[in-house]
Amino acid sequence: MKEIGVGLLGFGTVGAGVVEGLQRNGDLIADRCGVRIVLRKIADLDLERDRGVTVDRSILTTDASAVIADPSIDIIIELIGGVGIARDLVIEALKAGKPVVTANKKLLAEYGAELFALADENKVDLKFEASVAGGIPIILALRDGLVANHIPNVYGILNGTCNYILTRMEAEGLPFDEVLQEAQDAGYAEAEPSLDIDGHDAAHKACLLASLAYGFPVPLDAVYVEGIRDISGEDVDYAAGLGYRIKLLAIIKKRGTKVSVRVHPTLVPDGHMIASVNGVFNAVMVSGDIVDDTLYYGKGAGRLPTASAVISDVAAVAQQVSTESSVHLPAFIPEGGNHELQNIEDVECRYYLRFSLMDKPGVIGRVAQVLGDHGISIASLVQPSQQKDDYVPVIMTTHGAREASCNQALKSIEAMSDIVGAKTIRYRIEDFEDPS
Numbered sequence: 001m002k003e004i005g006v007g008l009l010g011f012g013t014v015g016a017g018v019v020e021g022l023q024r025n026g027d028l029i030a031d032r033c034g035v036r037i038v039l040r041k042i043a044d045l046d047l048e049r050d051r052g053v054t055v056d057r058s059i060l061t062t063d064a065s066a067v068i069a070d071p072s073i074d075i076i077i078e079l080i081g082g083v084g085i086a087r088d089l090v091i092e093a094l095k096a097g098k099p100v101v102t103a104n105k106k107l108l109a110e111y112g113a114e115l116f117a118l119a120d121e122n123k124v125d126l127k128f129e130a131s132v133a134g135g136i137p138i139i140l141a142l143r144d145g146l147v148a149n150h151i152p153n154v155y156g157i158l159n160g161t162c163n164y165i166l167t168r169m170e171a172e173g174l175p176f177d178e179v180l181q182e183a184q185d186a187g188y189a190e191a192e193p194s195l196d197i198d199g200h201d202a203a204h205k206a207c208l209l210a211s212l213a214y215g216f217p218v219p220l221d222a223v224y225v226e227g228i229r230d231i232s233g234e235d236v237d238y239a240a241g242l243g244y245r246i247k248l249l250a251i252i253k254k255r256g257t258k259v260s261v262r263v264h265p266t267l268v269p270d271g272h273m274i275a276s277v278n279g280v281f282n283a284v285m286v287s288g289d290i291v292d293d294t295l296y297y298g299k300g301a302g303r304l305p306t307a308s309a310v311i312s313d314v315a316a317v318a319q320q321v322s323t324e325s326s327v328h329l330p331a332f333i334p335e336g337g338n339h340e341l342q343n344i345e346d347v348e349c350r351y352y353l354r355f356s357l358m359d360k361p362g363v364i365g366r367v368a369q370v371l372g373d374h375g376i377s378i379a380s381l382v383q384p385s386q387q388k389d390d391y392v393p394v395i396m397t398t399h400g401a402r403e404a405s406c407n408q409a410l411k412s413i414e415a416m417s418d419i420v421g422a423k424t425i426r427y428r429i430e431d432f433e434d435p436s
């Protein structure tokens with residue numbers, strides 16, 4: 001059977017998972033692909049650490065450039081991470097005419113336009129299945145499985161750390177800080193967790209999903225991001241009382257020519273499938289104009305789930321290389337028509353608002369008046385019978401309203417210092433309505 005040589009740059013957790021996956025299931029993969037994937041070199045700065053897998057020491061090197069230049073290596077796997085040396089090496093490999101498989105969402109979200117253009121110029125693939133939702137083959141689904149569809153909506157729980165924290169806060173009634181500490185102790189959350197909990201990791205992934213869905217590189221700064229750091233147990237409980245769960249949700253929508261991409265804490269109806277995605281799991285729901293709704297669920301991180309996605313890309317490229325196919329398709333294929341990236345201020349959605357208001361006559365009327373003046377209609381209103389000093393929480397949900405109107409209304413309400421005790425808490429609600 002024909003052999004295709006692979007070079008691995010970065011022998012960390014996922015790198016070791018790729019080695020284990022190829023060792024365990026190499027024969028199966030070869031049978032399925034009609035070509036054998038042979039790991040010829042592994043580059044890492046640390047050649048001593050035990051990774052829990054056995055490799056022939058002769059394939060280990062600290063010289064990543066030598067791996068790229070090695071003529072027996074047909075495909076480069078980049079699992080170094082970050083946007084420094086990883087970017088330089090991906091550029092070097094593409095310029096050398098070698099296809100690259102990466103799990104590096106940050107690199108692609110920040111430098112994708114440059115790197116994908118370079119891949120096109122050199123007519124080689126730059127593949128990234130593992131960069132979004134780990135082991136879930138969502139890139140393959142969007143590119144191939146749903147090729148017949150225009151995509152009005154993509155919803156994703158794309159960060160396992162955040163989903164774990166929110167699930168624990170809800171199930172155990174624990175505060176955010178305590179659950180974050182617990183997640184760090186259990187190794188689910190990084191010691192420096194801001195990439196995850198401030199929403200940036202999910203934004204990188206949303207950026208890639210939107211680029212795939214609509215066929216152009218969506219700039220990262222077009223993605224609106226809010227994290228979960230400030231979510232309180234109080235709001236988790238009030239949301240539950242209203243029949244919602246709070247999830248860090250990536251929401252990608254196209255209406256007419258307008259495309260919006262956002263990541264923020266979102267109230268989702270308790271009965272919806274997305275609401276039942278718990279713990280470190282990820283899920284992506286994609287609607288297509290032909291297929292209707294589809295849902296993908298699985299492990300979004302971890303050594304073997306991520307390795308499964310990396311190997312899937314390697315296998316696809318290996319088959320192409322082995323047949324000497326000259327077909328190279330761009331990563332993002334335009335779907336035709338115009339696209340206009342929508343600012344969050346122009347997005348319309350429903351809101352959950354928790355006011356802190358004086359408990360005296362006429363206060364609700366004044367707040368409702370301001371909302372009404374900005375065209376915001378109240379859908380529900382609850383004043384739980386608990387008292388904090390002179391102020392009480394008042395929880396409202398609204399009907400659909402423009403973000404800009406909501407911002408202006410909240411600013412006016414907060415200026416009413418004679419009746420308002422604290423900044424209003426605002427979360428967006430997603431009801432997953434059919435766009436048609």
Ligand code: HSE
Pocket residue numbers: 158159160161162196201300301
């Ligand atoms: N840190 C990510 C998460 C996994 O918590 O989901 C890697 O993308």
